[in-house]
Amino acid sequence: MKSSGKIFLTFLGGAAAGALAGMLLAPESGKKTRESLSKKATDLKKNLEDSIRIPISRSKNFTLY
Secondary structure, eight states: OOHHHHHHHHHHHHHHHHHHHHHHTSSSOHHHHHHHHHHHHHHHHHHHHHHHHHHHHHHHTOOOO
């Protein structure tokens, strides 16, 4: 993997850890925080699946000559 790719993945990991820490330290009740985390995780999963599915479906139409 190229250096820029590693830096980007490190940035994303840090951002996710920061967001998680912020939510866990939030003044909301534990139940509301867990519900919020669950909803955001579900949304993230859906977005990742969609972002992976689109390039794969496009690559099926790609042919080399």
